[in-house]
Amino acid sequence: QVQLVESGGGLVQAGGSLRLSCAASGIIFRDNVMGWYRQVPGKQRELVASITSDGSTNYADSVKGRFTISRDNAKNMVYLQMNSLKPEDTAVYYCKHSQYPYVYWGQGTQVTVSS
Numbered sequence: 001q002v003q004l005v006e007s008g009g010g011l012v013q014a015g016g017s018l019r020l021s022c023a024a025s026g027i028i029f030r031d032n033v034m035g036w037y038r039q040v041p042g043k044q045r046e047l048v049a050s051i052t053s054d055g056s057t058n059y060a061d062s063v064k065g066r067f068t069i070s071r072d073n074a075k076n077m078v079y080l081q082m083n084s085l086k087p088e089d090t091a092v093y094y095c096k097h098s099q100y101p102y103v104y105w106g107q108g109t110q111v112t113v114s115s
Contacts, residue, residue, distance in 0.1 A: 002026040002104045004095045009109030012085055016113070020080040022095030022106060027076075032099035034071055034078040038091035038111075045094065049080060062088075085113045 008020040020036065035050035049059045049069035057069055068081040078095060090113050095106040 002097075002102075004097055004104055004106035006093065006095050006106045006109040009093060009111045011112045011114065014085060014087055014113055014115050016085050017081070017083045018085065018111060020082065020093055020095075020109060020111075022078040022080075024076040024078070024095075024097060027097060027099065027104070029073055029076040032097060034069075035096040035098065036069060036078070036080045037094045037096055038089075039094065039108075040091045048093070051078065082111070085111075087113045087115045089113050 003025045005023045006020060008018060010018060012018055030053050033050055033052050036048040037045045038048050039045040047060055048063055049057065049067055051057045051069045051071050059067065066084045071078045090111060092108040092110050094108045097104045
């Protein structure tokens with residue numbers, strides 16, 4: 001059974017930091033792409049950052065220079081370090097695993113940034 005479990009969300013003041021974690025189980029944690037997405041009510045889910053098995057990363061323009069995605073293949077973990085948080089970063093953050101042809105999502109974790 002595939003499971004992606006996010007943790008680390010919460011309430012933080014603008015300018016603060018949070019570190020999200022995603023624990024993956026039931027999957028082969030190689031030759032895949034792991035990603036963090038976020039969604040606010042009434043809007044489409046959007047890519048925040050992604051990382052391939054060999055460590056290549058991709059970021060949304062809105063988070064470049066502030067967020068860092070990383071992974072620990074030995075522990076089947078993916079992380080999102082979020083610094084200099086802004087109120088517009090407030091959203092539910094989801095972990096996504098992509099390994100053709102399969103895609104799996106976590107249940108999400110709420111991040112709220114107060115001004």
